[in-house]
Amino acid sequence: MNGNLLEIQDLRVLYEVRGAKAPAVDGVDLSLGAGDAVGLAGESGCGKSTLALACLGLLPRNATVEGSMKFEGAEVVGAKPGRLRALRWAGISMVFQGAMNAFNPVKRVGDQVVEAILLHEDVSKKEASGRMRELFEHSGIAPRRAEDYPYEFSGGMRQRVMIAMALACNPPLVIADEPTTALDVMIQAQILNLLAQLREERNIALLIITHDLSVLAQVADRVAVMYAGRIVEEGSAAELLTTPRHPYSRSLVGAFPVIGDPASRGVPTGLPGDPPDPAARPPGCAFHPRCPSAFEPCDRIDPSLKRYGPRLAACHLVDREAEV
Amino acid sequence: MLVLNFFLFRILPGDPERTLTRLQRSSPSTIDAVRKELGLDRPLPVQFIDYLGDTARGELGISYVFTRPVSEVIGNALWPTILLVGVATVGATIIGTLIGIWGAWRRGSAADTTSLGFGLVTYAMPEFWLGMLLILLFAVTLGWFPTSFMSTPGLTDATAGAQLVDTLEHLFLPALTLVLALLGEYALIMRSSVIEAMNEDYVTTARAKGMREALVLRKHVVPNALLPVVTLAALNLGFIVSGAITVETVFSWPGLGQLTFRAINGGPDYPLLQGLFLLFSVAVIFANLAADLLLGLLDPRIGRA
Amino acid sequence: MNAGAARSGRAVRRARRVKALRSSAGLFSRNKMGMAGLAILVVFILMAVFADVLAPEARLSVTNAPGAPLEPPSARFWLGTDELGRSVLDLVIQGSQISLLVGFLATAISMLIGALVGVTAGYFGGWVDVILMRFTDWFLVIPFLPLAIVLAAILGQSLLVIALVIGIVTWPGTARVVRAQVLTLKERPYVERARALGAGKRQIIGRHILPNVFPLIFANTILVVAVAILTEATLSFLGLGDPFSVSWGSILESAFAEGAISLGAWWYLIPPGLCIVLVVLGFTMCGYAFDEILDPRLRKR
Numbered sequence: 001m002n003g004n005l006l007e008i009q010d011l012r013v014l015y016e017v018r019g020a021k022a023p024a025v026d027g028v029d030l031s032l033g034a035g036d037a038v039g040l041a042g043e044s045g046c047g048k049s050t051l052a053l054a055c056l057g058l059l060p061r062n063a064t065v066e067g068s069m070k071f072e073g074a075e076v077v078g079a080k081p082g083r084l085r086a087l088r089w090a091g092i093s094m095v096f097q098g099a100m101n102a103f104n105p106v107k108r109v110g111d112q113v114v115e116a117i118l119l120h121e122d123v124s125k126k127e128a129s130g131r132m133r134e135l136f137e138h139s140g141i142a143p144r145r146a147e148d149y150p151y152e153f154s155g156g157m158r159q160r161v162m163i164a165m166a167l168a169c170n171p172p173l174v175i176a177d178e179p180t181t182a183l184d185v186m187i188q189a190q191i192l193n194l195l196a197q198l199r200e201e202r203n204i205a206l207l208i209i210t211h212d213l214s215v216l217a218q219v220a221d222r223v224a225v226m227y228a229g230r231i232v233e234e235g236s237a238a239e240l241l242t243t244p245r246h247p248y249s250r251s252l253v254g255a256f257p258v259i260g261d262p263a264s265r266g267v268p269t270g271l272p273g274d275p276p277d278p279a280a281r282p283p284g285c286a287f288h289p290r291c292p293s294a295f296e297p298c299d300r301i302d303p304s305l306k307r308y309g310p311r312l313a314a315c316h317l318v319d320r321e322a323e324v
Numbered sequence: 325m326l327v328l329n330f331f332l333f334r335i336l337p338g339d340p341e342r343t344l345t346r347l348q349r350s351s352p353s354t355i356d357a358v359r360k361e362l363g364l365d366r367p368l369p370v371q372f373i374d375y376l377g378d379t380a381r382g383e384l385g386i387s388y389v390f391t392r393p394v395s396e397v398i399g400n401a402l403w404p405t406i407l408l409v410g411v412a413t414v415g416a417t418i419i420g421t422l423i424g425i426w427g428a429w430r431r432g433s434a435a436d437t438t439s440l441g442f443g444l445v446t447y448a449m450p451e452f453w454l455g456m457l458l459i460l461l462f463a464v465t466l467g468w469f470p471t472s473f474m475s476t477p478g479l480t481d482a483t484a485g486a487q488l489v490d491t492l493e494h495l496f497l498p499a500l501t502l503v504l505a506l507l508g509e510y511a512l513i514m515r516s517s518v519i520e521a522m523n524e525d526y527v528t529t530a531r532a533k534g535m536r537e538a539l540v541l542r543k544h545v546v547p548n549a550l551l552p553v554v555t556l557a558a559l560n561l562g563f564i565v566s567g568a569i570t571v572e573t574v575f576s577w578p579g580l581g582q583l584t585f586r587a588i589n590g591g592p593d594y595p596l597l598q599g600l601f602l603l604f605s606v607a608v609i610f611a612n613l614a615a616d617l618l619l620g621l622l623d624p625r626i627g628r629a
Numbered sequence: 630m631n632a633g634a635a636r637s638g639r640a641v642r643r644a645r646r647v648k649a650l651r652s653s654a655g656l657f658s659r660n661k662m663g664m665a666g667l668a669i670l671v672v673f674i675l676m677a678v679f680a681d682v683l684a685p686e687a688r689l690s691v692t693n694a695p696g697a698p699l700e701p702p703s704a705r706f707w708l709g710t711d712e713l714g715r716s717v718l719d720l721v722i723q724g725s726q727i728s729l730l731v732g733f734l735a736t737a738i739s740m741l742i743g744a745l746v747g748v749t750a751g752y753f754g755g756w757v758d759v760i761l762m763r764f765t766d767w768f769l770v771i772p773f774l775p776l777a778i779v780l781a782a783i784l785g786q787s788l789l790v791i792a793l794v795i796g797i798v799t800w801p802g803t804a805r806v807v808r809a810q811v812l813t814l815k816e817r818p819y820v821e822r823a824r825a826l827g828a829g830k831r832q833i834i835g836r837h838i839l840p841n842v843f844p845l846i847f848a849n850t851i852l853v854v855a856v857a858i859l860t861e862a863t864l865s866f867l868g869l870g871d872p873f874s875v876s877w878g879s880i881l882e883s884a885f886a887e888g889a890i891s892l893g894a895w896w897y898l899i900p901p902g903l904c905i906v907l908v909v910l911g912f913t914m915c916g917y918a919f920d921e922i923l924d925p926r927l928r929k930r
Contacts, residue, residue, distance in 0.1 A: 056532050088534035096532075101525035104544050106551075106624055115543075116533045149624045448855070448909035450862050453881060453902030459890050460898060471891065566774030570863055574885065588778060589868050597779055604775040 004073070005205050006032040006055070006092075006173060011067040011077075013050050013059065013229075015278070021064065022279035024050040026229030028067075029305070034172060037199060037206040039220035039237065041213055041252060043275050047229040048209045052175045055092055055207075057084040071173070090120040093166040095159075097178040102162060103150035109161055110136075110146025116168045132168065139164040139194060156187035163194060173205045180215055192218050213253055217241050225249045228276050228286035235311040245308075246315045247291045285316065293317050394599040397583065404474055405579030408495065409568050412502035417557065420507035424514025425549075429541060431519060440515070443508035451505035452570040458497050459574070469497050472576035498575040505567050506560075513556050517549040524548070551623050558615030561608045580604075646840070653844075656922045663918025669911035673904070677725040684719035689875065699889075702896050709896035711880075712887040720880050721900045727876035728905070731792050732858035738796025739857070740803055740850050744842075747807025752815060752838065762808070768801040777860065781869040788871050795860045803849050810845050814838050844923050851916035855909045862905050877901040 013025040025047045032038055040048045053059050055069065057076060069076045071091055076084070096102040103112060110132055117128040133143035139160045150158065159179065166174050176195065180188040196219050199206055208220055216223050216237060223241065224234040225248065233246040244250045251271045273290040276282055282289050288298040297316050305314040308322050423443070427436040446454075463471040474494050521527070522545055530540045572581030584600050587593040657663050676683070696710040703709070708717035750761040777794045784790045814820065820838070864870055865878025866885070880901040884890075889897045 058528060058532055085534040085536065088532055090534065094532050096525065096529060102529045104526040104530070104548065106547055106622070107544075115535075119534050151625050444910065444913060445906065448859075448906045448913060450859055450866070450878075450881075450902060450905055452863065452866055452885075453898075453905065456881070456885065456890055456898050457902070460893065460895055464891060464893055562772040562774070565772040566863065569774055569778075570866065573867065584775070584778060585867060601775050601779050604772050608772045 005034050005036070005071070006030075006207075007068075007070045008051075008055075009068040009070075011051070011054065011065070011069055013047070013054050014064045014066070016062040016064070017279060020279055022277070023229050023281075024063075024278050025054065026278075026281075028226075028229070028231055030224060030231065032173065032205050032207060035199070035203045035205055037208065037219055037221045039216035039223040040207060040209045040226060041211065041216060041223060041249075042226035043211055043252075046226045046275055047278075048226050049097070049177055051226075052094065052177050052207070052209055055175060056088050056094060058088075086120070089116055089166075089171060090169040091171055092173045092175060093169065093171040095162050095166045095174060095176040095179050097181060100155070100158065100182075103158070105150055108147055108149055109153070113146075113161070113165045113168050116165055120169045132164075135164040135167060136161070139167075139198075140190075155183055156190065159183065159187075159191055160194065163191070163198070167198060167202070167204070170202065171204070173207065175207045175209065177209045178211070179208065180210070180212065188215070195219055211252075213241060225252065228281060229278060230286070230314065231305060231312070232287065232315065233311070233313045234305075239310065245311065245318045245321070246313050247293050247317060248287050251292075285314075394596050397596060398580065398599055398603060401578060401580050401583045403579075404577055405568060405572070405581060408498055408502065408572070408577060408579060409564060411495065411499045412506065412567075413564060415499065415503040416506035417510055419503065420510025421514045421550075421553065423507065423511040424553075425518055425541070425546060427511065428515045428518035428522070439511060443511045446504050446508035447512075449505065450570070451501060451567045452574045454504060455498065455501040455571050455574040458501055462497060470494050474578050494577075498571050498577050501571050501574075502564075502567055505571075506564065509560060509563070510553070510557065514549065514553050517552050518545060521545045521549040547622075551619065554615055554619050554622065558612050561611045565604055565608065653922055657918060660918040660921060662914045666911045666914030666916075666918065669907055670915065673725055673729065673908050673911070676722055677729045680722050680726045684716075684722040686723070689715050689719055689723060699887075699892065699894050699897070701894075708900050709894070711883065711897055712889075717880075717897055717900060720875055721877070721904060724875045724877045724880055724901060725904065727788065727874050728858055728861060728878070729908070731788055731795070731861045731876065732854050734789075734792040735795035735799070735857040735861065736850055736854045738793060739799040739853055740846060742796065743800035743803025744807050744846055746800070746804040748811055748838065748842065750804070751808040751811025758808075761804075765801045765804050768798075769805070773798040773860075774863065777864060778867065778869065781864060786869060786871055788874060791861060791864055791870055794864070795857050798860070799853055799856060803846070803853065806849055807842060807846060810842050811838055814841055844919075848916060848919040848923055851912050851919060855912040855916065858905065858912070859909055877905050 008028055008030040011025055011028045012023055014021040014023050028047075028051060030038070030040075040051070042048050050059070050063075054065055055071075055076065057079065059065065065077050067077060071087065074083075076087065079087070103109065110129070113132045113135070114125065114128045117123065117131060118125065121128070123131075129146075133146060136143045136146060141157065141160050141164065145153070145157075153161065163179075166176075179195065180191055183191065192215060195206065195208075198204065199219075206219065208216060210216060213223075220237040222234070223237045224231045225240075225244075225246065226232065227248050233240065233244065233249045240249065241253060244253045248271075271290055276286055276289075282299075284297070284299040284301055285291070285294075285303055288294045291298065295316070301316070303314045303316050303319065305312050306319065308318065423439050427439045430436050459471050462468050470493060472494075474491060527540060527544055530544045531537075535543075568579070569581035569584050571577070572579045573585040576582060580600060580603070583596070587596040587600065696706055696714040696716060698710060698712050698714050700706060700710040700714075706716045706718065708721065711717055711720060746761055746765065750758045750765075777798050780794045780797065781790060784794070815838070861870070861876065862878035862881070865876050866882045868882060870876060870879050870882075872879075878901075881898070884894070884897045884901075887897075
């Protein structure tokens, strides 16, 4: 677990909404080493996608980024546009949520992948085209489909193309934002296998962002759970997913029955309420209004992330349990 | 459509006869003779079939005002209009689109607001008024350009080069008027189209790939933004035609618009108007078809299985 | 008990509508463009209403004109005189009446037909829709000015004809917009609910669809008035208007016919056109302001 590829320290992303600044990401520490596969879990609106966009400097104009994010040792926050552009795709690439709209509908798919290559490498168009076809084939797409337009692909195939495109410049880190949402289960498995396979072959680090924990169970080594812009629990995938300690992680895990485990086949317990509005964070622990185990200090004191052996958690309950 | 054209003119009870009498206060027998010649005494359905046949053969009747075949009159006026409208449309489309893109790119800036305001104002202006003002300013006061017509009389013997320059001089002000009148709408539509395209996901993808903003604009945003503009531009053709009519009138430009004006005021000259209306409608229909085809070519999503 | 419930139901609806109107008015007053447009319009409407007071008809008599022909502006005639010696300022003020009147009348005709066709086509669907839409599309394709010219040439020269012609030429646009809106509204849950409860067609249209289409029609109306005024000016300029009434377009026609351009009589040419521009701008600005209010997406973030 060497953090020498991506090191995020106390990252904050604030959106300016109606004159006030609301934090979508509120102090996140995260690190990835070469070849690591880390999952970032949480409901929609907890800031995970914002975090991903921040890594590439792709946030809209009304967003302010504070803190530090280092890729291969160099600071990304506040980097000059030229450096950012060089970093994008060649250093970190992204597999976007809903490949439906991530492609330009009036351009051929192959051209869009070749475009990525030509932006970063000084090769001839023919060479880039050849590489593109190799990538396609490797990702399970017939190379002749490079001539086709995005609308001619099914959802799963589009995602494959998206993945192939993400690998076009051989980046050491690929961020996958909800790579399997809106795909049916069979296709999901295929895509995840593809990701795992490619990762092994090229020793790529993966940051997988999703609300679907079953995905992380398959591909991630480590999992971090996000809530209201902060990481509330972090640990190895195997351990966290079987024994989650933070009440939020518990409800997330509880929401997904595990195939093969009859005990989890009970009715999943949903969580009442909605994630908090970034502009109106509850006092104390952000989760306490929805927490089934909230007790005395939860509504006053904001718990900080503490280490409990191999696990990190920000919760008074976990704290109390650890003292026992 | 031919049906309506025909009935539109024939529905008026006895109007052709009224006009005839106005033009020539002749004896009833003469009127009868003319009626017979024009075929007005035959039953309506027969007249219609005659009309269809005549139109197909290009015989559109005799103009009252010019006392010459309508097709000949229209034919003579065709080229000047094509020249004027062609130049103006190309100019307005290009300039308007560029302004629209620029305004959208620098959204919210002073340049954007100014170009928006400019577009609004030119849209509100009657183009013939603009034409008159331009003549007043540039031709009468400053004397830079001729005030009207397509050529200076007496130059038919001059060299082709001199004639060309002369035509261009005459063309400038009317073309400028039309361009200014038309570009507002193009700019406005292109601007909102570009703004919408910039919010699409594939633009984020392009940026994520490390593309510079200008390149993203050129390669991803603009091609997609142009699509709705083509459709809307096609629907705008009615405006172009109406603009041509009034501007030609103001500048005495010897084209179809000027012809329409004279047809109205010198008669009304029904056969000529009928012919002109037919021509205008056909032109617009063709242009709409062309725009549809163009859109089908540009957008790969259309027309494929 | 039923009557009581119904009454309170209606009262509740009315209260809701009043509240909605008030909040829209509030939003509108905060919209700078809309308020500017409204200010312009108020000036011109007042001008039109009080035209007979500000510029009495007597001064516009053709035979007994107060001034010399084509005088440039002076202390006595702020905007100079026309070729007959009448004050251009008087002409312009009087012209506002006709220009605005015809504009409004034409719009009323256009909106009525357009809304009727749109609602009918949208609500009833099926072959009614197809036929009506074919008819509408056909009208949309034909270039509007030639059609207007032809109709005006046939039907004669009067204000009513002009208004009618403009109405005929502009209703298709409204019809399309209205129909699109009705189509989306038709699928909304509350309409289905009303139908399930056994509400008759007239009730559904009257109570659910119309009130929701109305704001759209209203915003559209404003823009149509702008077009109508422009078209009236164009038609009058071309000589198709009522030769005995004064509108801004007819003033420009006279100016052109009398060669005001070559004579450099700018005071004759500029004011009428300027009025047209301002009024059309006024309506357009208001129209855009309404568009922004109705469609939250367009509001500036």
